Amino acid sequence: MFSFLRTFASVFIILMFIFILQSVWLYISELAGKGLDVFIILKFLWFVSPKLIPLVLPLTILVTSLMVFGSLSENYEFAAMKSTGISLQRAMRSLTYFILLLSVTAFFFANNVIPYSEYKWLNLRRNIQQFKPSMVIAEGQFNQIGEGFNIKVSEKYGDNDQFLKDVVIHKKEGKAKQNNTVIIAETGELTSEENSNTLSLILRNGNYYDDVQPKDQKKKLRKPFAKSYFEEYTINIDLTELNNKDVEKENKLSNHNMYNVSELRTEIDSLSTSFTKNISSFAENMHYRTGATKHFERKNKAIKNNVSVDTLLNLFKPNQQAEIIAIAINNINSTIETIKSKKVEFIVKNKRINKYEIALHEKYALGVACIILFFVGAPLGAIIRKGGMGLPMVIAILLFLTYHFIGIFAKNSAEDGTLHPFIATWLSTLILLPLGIWLTIRATTDQGIIDMDSFYQRIKRLFKKKEKNS
Incomplete structure (x- = not known):
């Protein structure tokens, strides 16, 4: 032993x-x-x-x-x-x-x-x-840094990802935080001094677009703007809020690995019930969209009136049948696309339920x-x-x-x-x-x-x- x-x-x-x-x-x-x-x-x-x-x-x-x-x-x-x-x-x-x-x-x-x-x-x-500004900037999407700056870059490189390529900046100004200024540059560089709350963004080879906001309503209808070219332009961004990030801050997170057995059982029951209701309501909605209920009512009415019909189309005049067929084809195509999109949604929801069940049995x-x-x-x-x-x-x-x-x-x-x-x-x-x-x-x-x-x-x-x- x-x-x-x-x-x-x-x-x-x-x-x-x-x-x-x-x-x-x-x-x-x-x-x-x-x-x-x-x-x-x-x-x-x-x-x-x-x-x-x-x-x-x-x-x-x-x-x-x-x-x-x-x-x-x-x-x-x-x-x-x-x-x-x-x-x-x-x-x-x-x-x-x-x-x-x-x-x-x-x-x-x-x-x-x-x-x-x-x-x-x-x-x-x-x-x-949140500790490193370059980590906040994700490639291929707009990211908010500091007060009033949204930055998008196509690529980051360098030892600390400090060099940026194809930079697009939307600058918000005024009380309404309107996006009146757009800056586009070929390259950029993030620099800052140690223990400084100011981040310097050096832009090179770019253009500066600024929508002028005149007080005169007639001039405002002309949508005036100013445009300039620069070889190098520096923007100082206040990072006081960013640098004050607390590692102890409690965020709202949800993950199947964060629950115990009782919580997993409750979550699985809730997700399964919701998933079943979604499938049932979608099936009813699709059935209603086909118009089958109305057509069957029309057919039953024709049978009661001793009207012989081989197909539902015979209940309509010949000139209306072509229109009905065209509408039916469009409805079918629309229904197919809806089913495809819903199928993807249901797969994602089912996958989430499966993850919770796996976490329970593990x-x-x-x-x-x-x-x-x-x-x-x-x-x-x-x-x-x-x-x-x-x-x-x-x-x-x-x-x-x-x-x-x-x-x-x-x-x-x-x-x-x-x-x-x-x-x-x-x-x-x-x-x-x-x-x-x-x-x-x-x-x-x-x-x-x-x-x-x-x-x-x-x-x-x-x-x-x-x-x-x-």
Whole structure:
């Protein structure tokens, strides 16, 4: 027990450190070059760490089980136990209780800690993005910086994204904040002094357009404007509000990973009810738009009046039938386009519901996966009789990658509606369940993974039968 806990703690710390380094590499562009305090960076990593537990914990259990039980089997400690009447099940009993306790803890951790850390991480991430003016400027869209400036650029480049290309600026002035000034430049550069609340935007090779606002109504109808060309033009933007951004500011965020089990169930019920109502109302609307109800009423009226009709068109005069057909074709084309747009909308809504259902089942699947991976790793380590960081680590990584990638592919299929979210979430765990049962049976009966002697004997018997028949 002590050996397992010591190895478990060591492997967990090593794997956690590796995954945190991966997170740093993944989000380095959001942290570097913004003048952030070390405390804020550590806080960012602290909030992102709980998200890594669903990856690190199952892998830790699998690696630890393989290493510890492989080492015990390699040193013939299991043989000594069996000689004294201690079976493998009895040797695993205390560790089984520990894994069960760990699985329950993992569920409560996933249900309470991870949603809270997800919110705090996304909230901090959004606040950090406000620290650097160039990060506020997104390519290909208008972005508001300071008071009264909307800036659009086609491209950003440079070490700190300080150089801009194809700059368009709309400057709002007056109490009404009217957009009377437009500045267009080929290139621009963002510069500012350290600890300064003023951002200097240097524009080069551009034009300045200004709508003149005369007081005379007659002159205003002429829409006068002023235009000038410049080689270099500097705009100073007050960043007092931008620089006063608080990393502790609480933003309104919503994400399926931010909810616990009870909140997820409520959200799923609400989304499902709303989705069903939307489909029902859309179906009724489409049925009404076809005019089928009115046509059936007209046909029933004709039948009551003993008027024989083969088609609905025969109820109308010949000169009206062509118009009706043209209108029907236009209605059909319009209906098809409406259905296509609604189909996309329904796919998005269904995908959102599936994400919430996946998040719900993942909280339960984490604890069960810990138990199953223990019963895969422990008997497999006893069978291969090899401890240490070599072969057990290779086998553990291969098994975990198989488990992990099956889960990823299944969840991606569930988001698109190909698989049910319940099946997709539990698929990788259920695939390993028979493997764990089979390995446990083989280990408790002192059998290897493959009994080569029995295999060769069956091959020999097969050849002997063929010789006799010939």
